[in-house]
Amino acid sequence: TIALKHGAHRMGNRTDADMVRWRSLRFGQFIHWGLYAIPAGEWNGKTYNGAAEWIRSWKEMPHKAYDQLYRQFNPVNFNPQQWAAQAKAMGAKYMIITTKHHDGFCLWPSKYSKYTIAASPWKKDLLGPMIDAYNKAGIDVHLYFSIIDWNHPDYRASLKNAADSAAGKRFQVFVKNQLAELLQRYPTIKGFWFDGTWDDSWKNDGAFSDELEQYLQALHPGLVMGSRLRADEKGARHFDSNGRLMGDYEQGWERKLPATIADVHGNDWEAVMTVPENQWGYHAKWMGHVKTVNEILEMLVKSVSLNGNFVLNFGPKADGTYRAEEQQLAAGIGEWMKVNGAAVYDGTYAGFEKQDWGYYIRKSGTDSVYMVVFNMPVSGSLRVKLPARTELTGVSMMQGNVALAPEWIGRNEYFIHLPNKQQESPMVILLKTVKGENKDKGNVEKAR
Numbered sequence: 236t237i238a239l240k241h242g243a244h245r246m247g248n249r250t251d252a253d254m255v256r257w258r259s260l261r262f263g264q265f266i267h268w269g270l271y272a273i274p275a276g277e278w279n280g281k282t283y284n285g286a287a288e289w290i291r292s293w294k295e296m297p298h299k300a301y302d303q304l305y306r307q308f309n310p311v312n313f314n315p316q317q318w319a320a321q322a323k324a325m326g327a328k329y330m331i332i333t334t335k336h337h338d339g340f341c342l343w344p345s346k347y348s349k350y351t352i353a354a355s356p357w358k359k360d361l362l363g364p365m366i367d368a369y370n371k372a373g374i375d376v377h378l379y380f381s382i383i384d385w386n387h388p389d390y391r392a393s394l395k396n397a398a399d400s401a402a403g404k405r406f407q408v409f410v411k412n413q414l415a416e417l418l419q420r421y422p423t424i425k426g427f428w429f430d431g432t433w434d435d436s437w438k439n440d441g442a443f444s445d446e447l448e449q450y451l452q453a454l455h456p457g458l459v460m461g462s463r464l465r466a467d468e469k470g471a472r473h474f475d476s477n478g479r480l481m482g483d484y485e486q487g488w489e490r491k492l493p494a495t496i497a498d499v500h501g502n503d504w505e506a507v508m509t510v511p512e513n514q515w516g517y518h519a520k521w522m523g524h525v526k527t528v529n530e531i532l533e534m535l536v537k538s539v540s541l542n543g544n545f546v547l548n549f550g551p552k553a554d555g556t557y558r559a560e561e562q563q564l565a566a567g568i569g570e571w572m573k574v575n576g577a578a579v580y581d582g583t584y585a586g587f588e589k590q591d592w593g594y595y596i597r598k599s600g601t602d603s604v605y606m607v608v609f610n611m612p613v614s615g616s617l618r619v620k621l622p623a624r625t626e627l628t629g630v631s632m633m634q635g636n637v638a639l640a641p642e643w644i645g646r647n648e649y650f651i652h653l654p655n656k657q658q659e660s661p662m663v664i665l666l667k668t669v670k671g672e673n674k675d676k677g678n679v680e681k682a683r
């Protein structure tokens with residue numbers, strides 16, 4: 236291995252209470268909200284085909300015009316209690332809110348910047364009421380913070396000369412001050428979700444990102460921060476130059492999921508997902524495919540089955556309301572979660588051989604394993620192969636707690652014959668197992 240001063244400082248996952256809690260939550264809500272919701276992906280009658288929150292970078296959008304939008308930001312229909320109730324009904328256990336996206340506009344009245352909500356017609360802090368409402372609903376809050384800041388005069392993508400280096404130093408102080416300010420103002424938040432850390436100016440100063448992470452942990456012990464924050468002293472990001480994960484969980488899964496357990500290398504990880512193909516902030520015209528309830532449920536269940544968290548993104552409108560598609564999605568997901576959430580919360584990789592009908596999820600630290608069926612076989616019979624030294628002592632449908640009698644088909648294999656092959660939504664079956672030798676004929680018969 237290479238000697239590193241600013242590489243990973245920990246081998247393996249965090250085991251402290253704050254990280255155990257983060258891991259148990261499994262399902263989060265991302266919220267991208269800011270000035271970009273005003274143009275909403277359109278300007279001067281033209282439609283921007285990129286992600287709405289990136290419209291300032293569009294050649295048809297003059298920087299000056301974008302930078303004046305704050306004068307119109309007045310979310311008169313903002314109702315944080317309603318936002319929190321919607322998230323609670325959906326079954327989200329944590330929420331990540333954009334405090335400041337790449338445009339640099341702050342949703343809180345930061346004392347380190349003039350480009351904040353205080354300068355808008357709304358004037359008042361938006362983060363405080365949101366955090367209070369979500370915490371009251373029993374939902375943890377994490378803060379998204381973009382290092383890239385298109386508004387700040389000292390931001391440099393790369394440092395080409397002494398003047399750039401001086402600006403870069405001033406900018407690092409600004410970042411540190413804003414993050415400390417957020418922790419001081421919002422002491423109940425559980426973590427930071429960093430973004431915009433790909434520019435050279437950041438990548439080439441691994442020491443600063445390392446010190447910053449340690450500074451924030453010291454200010455707020457237990458803080459959960461993913462792998463996007465840091466670079467090591469060779470400019471490696473997420474994984475240091477020895478291939479070790481930096482930060483508390485792998486944070487690279489943006490609009491994509493790992494395929495198998497091998498892809499996660501034993502690390503904690505989280506996937507963040509958009510409802511349309513690629514929109515985070517509110518875009519008036521969603522183009523292309525809009526994901527359905529069952530598609531989102533499959534991504535959530537697959538993530539948990541591979542030991543990860545899944546976060547679904549919402550992009551509120553400039554007035555503070557949500558579009559109908561997002562409201563309907565939240566409600567539909569919530570309906571399934573109300574009945575089947577036990578299979579998701581506190582879920583982990585089960586260690587069973589993957590079958591085509593769907594995913595296994597083990598309730599953390601127990602012998603209870605859930606089968607979540609997405610692909611019903613025409614036979615209506617689900618094949619289950621038990622791992623070594625595992626005996627099956629009970630099988631039941633989550634819906635109605637109906638006991639099923641699996642058929643032993645030799646060695647460690649069973650068929651679960653379902654009474655009804657019809658399924659409108661993912662079907663959950665609970666397997667009770669015990670450690671032991673599955674050396675002879677179907678243990679379930681004996682157990683009955």
Ligand SMILES: Cc1ccc([C@@H]2N[C@@H](C)[C@@H](O)[C@H]2O)cc1
Pocket residue numbers: 267286288289430431489507515
């Ligand atoms: C190339 C690229 C840069 C930044 C992003 C930001 N990360 C997501 C979490 C959103 O905030 C998006 O604007 C996405 C793609």
